[in-house]
Amino acid sequence: MSHKNTITNTSFSKEHINFIKNHKKRKKEIRITQISLLVVFFALWEIAAKANLIDTFLTSSPSQMWYLFIKLAKDGSIFNHIAISSFETVVGFITGTLLGTLIAILLWWSDFISKVLDPYMVVLNALPKTALAPIIILWAGAGITGIIVTAMTVSLVVTILGVYGGFKEVDEDKIKMLKTFGATKLQILDKVIIPASIPTIINALKINVGLSWVGVIVGEFLVSQAGIGYLIVYGGQVFKLDLVMTSVLILAVLAALMYQGVAYLEKKLIKYK
């Protein structure tokens, strides 16, 4: 929206001010409960660990995780792992989304190709892509490249199907409208199909953030010498559960941050909503 109503207290009735107040109050209550839930969860975990109600060898404890995090942060190694995994994920979901969109354009361009490839798409979509990870890593190399290709593959088919579906949903009459002006197929793609599908593509991007992390973690489980997935698998092998738990928590934060990043991009890109 290009213009927003500026709120001035003077022009509203008491009833309306109350309505706004109640609305804000409710929002606050929800937020407070959300935060409390997290605090209570970690507090109970810590108390149970301190009171020896749970075996910290298997469950670790928030304080142990915190000390470990500080230690890893001091020698800087954790940031290296975070950077590597984040890099792999970002490259993975961006290339996955771009390549998927490109293939979706190809399918839209040629109805024949789209019909021919349909059963293969269905099979590829149903197949758990992580099963392909060992093959991909053998082909693309047991390192960052292999991991990135794995991450990309996990999100590729979903992107193709989602974005192609979005293309097909564009109102036929909108296309007809452009045709009455004499639009070519390329102009139809450029002026209506792509812009109308931006929300679909962003949605694909959001899904791909999560999927790409799956690919990266699986890839790192298999081959890597660094990264969050490597820390998790290494921690598991040497029975250092605090390392595993800390890594999982870091992973959760990173994935959430990336999702928020895409949501921010969505807000910037779709101004008309």
Place this chain on the structure above:
Amino acid sequence: MCKEKIVEVKNISMNYHTLNGETTALKDLSFEVCKGEIISIVGPSGCGKSTALSIISGLIKPSSGHVMINDQSVEGTHKNIGYMFQKDHLFEWRNILDNVFIGLEIQKKLNKDTKLLAEKLLDMYGLAEFKNHYPTQLSGGMRQRVALIRTLAIEPELLLLDEPFSALDYQTRLAVADDIGSILKKEKKTAIMVTHDIAEAISMSDRVIVLSARPAVVKSIHTINLTLDCERTPLTSREAPEFRHYFNTIWKELDVHVS
């Protein structure tokens, strides 16, 4: 019959094919449109009125027969034809001004002069202050006016209107029909309008073509002559004494049965 013919529809027939069989939508349809004239096509629903418009615009090819525009046979879409739809089809990701430019962009005619003309049209028809708004911020009637200006911006010689008001509620519809009818007359445009609303057809047009049920043939053509004290607009037309007479004749010809 008229000084300058713009459109000549000659014996067009149209068959649709599906795996279940074949339907004849239009059969041997012929009529002419003169320069500056507004013509309405009415007919029972599903008789192929919209198909006729699509054929005239060159969007679809008839099974037989042909359409001449300015003595040239129509092959594919024509840059001199503007098409207006039931829905406005404004792009919600473009603001009003950019929506109006879309036809010019497609035809690669976007330059200083054409931009100026498009803006002038917006100013003239009360949309100046909404140039930078997005379509969702406008009412249905305003959106339909923007759609007309988008069509007029390419300066078409001929306008094809496919039930342009039927997506609007009744009051808006009367007002927008009056608006758009007056705009068309003022800009001296030739137009062919398809509608199922008999009153709308009579009030807006110089001639009304009545089609039969499918396969559609021309049943009759009425030249609308109204005696009015004031200037004729779609709204004042409804007050003319002959209005009711035309309405009844066309209504009988349409031969509507609900059974």
